[in-house]
Amino acid sequence: MPKPISTAIQFYTTSSYDCSYLAHKRARSLVAAPSHLINNTNYSALIDVGFRRSGTFIYRPHCEPCHACTPLRVDTTRFAPSRSFKRTLKQFQHLSTTRKPLVWNDEHYALYRDYQAARHTGSDMDNADKSQYIEFLLASNVNSYLIEFRDGPTLKMVALIDEVEQGISAVYTFFDPLVSGLGTYGILWQINYCQQLQLPWLYLGYWIQQSRKMAYKTRFAPYQLFLHGEWVSSPAP
Known part of the structure; x- marks a missing residue:
């Protein structure tokens, strides 16, 4: 309800x-x-x-x-990583994480620009200047913070998350575009984070069946879709 x-x-x-x-x-x-x-x-x-x-x-x-x-949220209480996901977790288990407030950071912005240039070439996001970055990622009236992921001293990924009463919302994640698997690891880390906080849902935003860019979201089963005004569970994986 x-x-x-x-x-x-x-x-x-x-x-x-x-x-x-x-x-x-x-x-x-x-x-x-x-x-x-x-x-x-x-x-x-x-x-x-x-x-x-x-x-x-x-x-x-x-x-x-x-x-x-279609809004999609992962059922973190029932989620169990597949063999592929276990390999990803093992691959990046050495990364350290630090919670950070929504404040300007030159290193974060440089990684964001590298990510946008590689993943969204020619789009408005690729052309984002400092003011647009601040407006998009550092402005919030809710319980929001950043999670840094580092390999030793080297910044590899930053996740912006909202912590709501019933879960975590994955607002945006950007990472080293030359390292395969980091995006998947970011979602798996947030699922695990929900489990640690005993929060049942990870909100992954909108899934569009016709969009190949969105296909990855349904890999994180079990999940629910918001259809016709109510959350509907996916078939058991």
């Missing part, structure tokens, strides 16, 4: 814009406002009905008649 959302929160629909995931599609977002009222309690309720966060912008897709964007 989704948590009640404060009546002080209002919602509006944006104008249409080019869809980031499906070619030749237009998109709209349903936005929760005002942003300063979206504290951790309110966001915990909103994320349970399919909302996500980008900076202080709280939204969910609202693209009639398209319903391709």
Whole structure:
């Protein structure tokens, strides 16, 4: 049962814009406002009905008649790593982790730029300047922090996460684009982190069946999809 959302929160629909995931599609977002009222309690309720966060912008897709964007959350209480996932965990078990606040860090920004240049060449994210980086990753009104992953002194990955009442939201992760498997390890680490905190859900954002870029999310079974106003469990792996 989704948590009640404060009546002080209002919602509006944006104008249409080019869809980031499906070619030749237009998109709209349903936005929760005002942003300063979206504290951790309110966001915990909103994320349970399919909302996500980008900076202080709280939204969910609202693209009639398209319903391709489907919220997905991993059931961390039932998750058990496959053989492939165990190999990934072993491969990166030497990485150290440190929790960091949302403050500017030159080293983080340099890694972010390298990641965007390799993974999103020519996109708006590839062209992100310092102010856009700060607005996207370092602005939050909820319980957010960064996790650094280092190989000795060398920064390898940074994960921005939101800790809500019922789980962890994987907001964004960027990493050394020359090291294969780091992205998968980042998700496995966050699943394990949920288990340590005894939080049942890892929210992985939106899954789009037609998008190859999103296919990796359903590898982390068991999971639930938010369909027609309720969370529906995936078939047993």
